[in-house]
Amino acid sequence: FGGNLSFPAVEVPSADVNTLDDYEEGTWPPVLSFATPGDLSVTYATQVGRYTKVGRLVTLTFAIVTATFTHTTAAGQCQISGVPFTANNATAWMGAIRWGGITKANYTDVYARVADVLVTIGASGSAQAQSLVTAADMPTGGTVVLIGTAQFEV
Numbered sequence: 001f002g003g004n005l006s007f008p009a010v011e012v013p014s015a016d017v018n019t020l021d022d023y024e025e026g027t028w029p030p031v032l033s034f035a036t037p038g039d040l041s042v043t044y045a046t047q048v049g050r051y052t053k054v055g056r057l058v059t060l061t062f063a064i065v066t067a068t069f070t071h072t073t074a075a076g077q078c079q080i081s082g083v084p085f086t087a088n089n090a091t092a093w094m095g096a097i098r099w100g101g102i103t104k105a106n107y108t109d110v111y112a113r114v115a116d117v118l119v120t121i122g123a124s125g126s127a128q129a130q131s132l133v134t135a136a137d138m139p140t141g142g143t144v145v146l147i148g149t150a151q152f153e154v
Helices: none
Strands: 023-027 031-036 041-054 057-070 075-081 093-100 109-115 118-125 128-132 145-153
Touching: 031 041, 031 057, 093 118, 109 145
Parallel strands: none
Antiparallel strands: 023 041, 031 075, 041 057, 057 145, 075 118, 093 109, 093 145, 109 118, 118 128
């Protein structure tokens, strides 16, 4: 046996749902943007993304720290592109995030949500409805820190 479990370089799908037929690890380039990027300018101090795919379950990790972050015409939801797989959107897939550079009054929790091939950033707080983090919540000229993980099915 040798203690190793090997998978072929190219997935060989099985019709049996109880057969683990895919395992993959890799990197991905997390890119910070907005639904309407406008004049967004980002220079990264840290920009790292990794993933592990086991069967249909993907675990993403990402670390974005900006050295410079400026915008005046950017608008809409904050999003991270570069996700290497398309999420099954039948359910909302969320993950934990460490954050900085977001000023959203009365919101104390920020989370990552994977939909399609994007990670969007949401927020919640006591007696507050969940809300997306938008360009208006991220002051220009500051440092943005988004370090997190999220899981989803493909």
